[in-house]
Amino acid sequence: MKEYIAELMRQLLTPSMRFELRKAVAWLRDIFGRACFWRWEIVRFKLREDSLYDILYVGRKTQREFVKVLLGVQSQTVEGRLKLGKSDRTVVVSEMPIPGALYVPQYLSAVVPLSRSIDEITAKYNSELRRNLRKNRLRYRMKQALNDDEIETADREMLQPYAAARHGSAASQIEAQEVHRVAKVAGRLDLVLLEDEIVACHLGCVVTRAGKRYWSTVRFGYPDVVFSDTKRLREVNSITTFMALEWAIENGFDYYDIGTCLARPDDGLLEWKRRRGGDVDTLGNHGYLFIKLPRAGAAQFLWEAPLFAVEGKNLTLHLGLPDGQGDEEVASRYREMGFGGLYKVYIHCARVPGEELLDTLRSRYAHLKSPPFLESIVST
Template identity: 65%
Template structure:
């Protein structure tokens, strides 16, 4: 009874509407979770890179590690108050990170997706890759092929031997494994699980699904998986990882999708995985993400804080980037720091300045965005 009813609902409701319903339900679930105030805590911790800043966290205990990840990127490396580690005697600048909005706080997403606009030749997309990546793809691509996993045994084996072990190896205790029932359901309905073959050897798998938003179709990567023999060999993993992503891109173009979503990663401008996806043409997007935290910047030392810990934030439906320009830095240092933080999909860049930036520096920043169809607005904000 449930399956025919679900099929009827899918037939009556458009894919775009279903996406919005799922998005609203995820938002409502997140709000209900925040409303459990008895699960909240007030905690303080120092950031590992700079003892000048103290984080005051107000929210659920289960989200504290995410707060540390969003700010510092290293949840286990933080110095907690009262743990016996020597603290700075100077008065710290306080940053409020909360699950509840407060005046002037930034609306910071937990995760972002990297979206490649399609509807153009593959050669045009790869033209933006660096030369070494293009050469490696041309050299290695003929050695690989893609084969869809169709049987329950094939899907279960891929989950058991690639998806789960790779997630555990990458994220350890923070790994979020895909529910096996959802894996089977998606692989047989709105998505597929593909095995990546090198000769007769299975070296990877790609698990993806179709998402339709505002009438546009996205081929969305949900998970990559690799066997232990691949993910324990750094050199081989780099090659197989690049080819697997490239083959998913090829498949999306061949099947007429409007966008290819390389998948979610932590919403940190200096996150290594996000940079990796940016180099493959991915534009940042909040696609499907309904989890946020509110970050209120310190009253003093904002430029230095955002220099060390830059942040994405959402304004309405737009994505913004918040960067710091503290005193005592050369233009060359600033350019080198922000070289890898050039993202498509931004509406505005806020540059918090402890000193007035030189026109040459601002021109360099604008030039890096000049090739985008809609370059972001750069707004300077004086910072004490």
């Protein structure tokens, strides 16, 4: 019966409509999960042990650790509270809407537009990455895993171990039957070979949104012999991502989605994907947090914990520019945050920044076809 309904939906609904339906279902599932108020807690914790800011978290206890990771919290001290009392330097983080709060995505995708040739895309890679690709690409090849044994082996020996190695007990493993479904129905599972040795796998699927086709990475996998060797993993990871990009271009896709990662502007993985041409996008995200900035010192807080936020259908970035930071420090802090896909960048500052500093920040986005607007917000 389930298969019959799925087939009927495929016949009656366009791929774009099915995407929107899946998105709506995921959103509803998330909302129902949040509505279990008996699982909520109200706690305080510090951004840093010596930080002036405390975080007042109102939401499910199971989500607390995720919130701490998203904000880059380093303090381990948690103080239970029954009251919502807060100081001028309290940041409120809630799972339900609160007035004046930023609408912060939990995850973002890094999406590469494929309206250009592969040479144009790689021309913006750094010289070391281009050199690595030129030197090693021809030594690798890709082969689709077609039978159950190949799929099960890739899942058992690469997808699951690599996820566990990266995230430990918090790793979100994909169920075996879902791996098979994606590999055989919704997409494909490719094995990456270095000469005759299997060194990686790539699980990907087709996503259609607003009539545009995305080749979307679901998960990369590597055997222990690769991911336990940092230098080797760096090479194989770059080649695997590049081969997935090649495949997307060769098969006429409009975009290549390198995959979802934490929606944290200074997250290393997101920066890694940006350097490979990925523009930030809410494609794979269904969950949000509501973060209300402190009444005093918002610039300093956002210097320590910059945030993405959504306005309507647009993605924005909130950065802090507190007193006491020189131009070189600011340039260094935001060097890797020149993300494509942004509508606007808000600069929260203690006083109006000089034009030279604003030009430095604008230069981070000068390479983009559609650079974001920069808006200064002076706060106390």
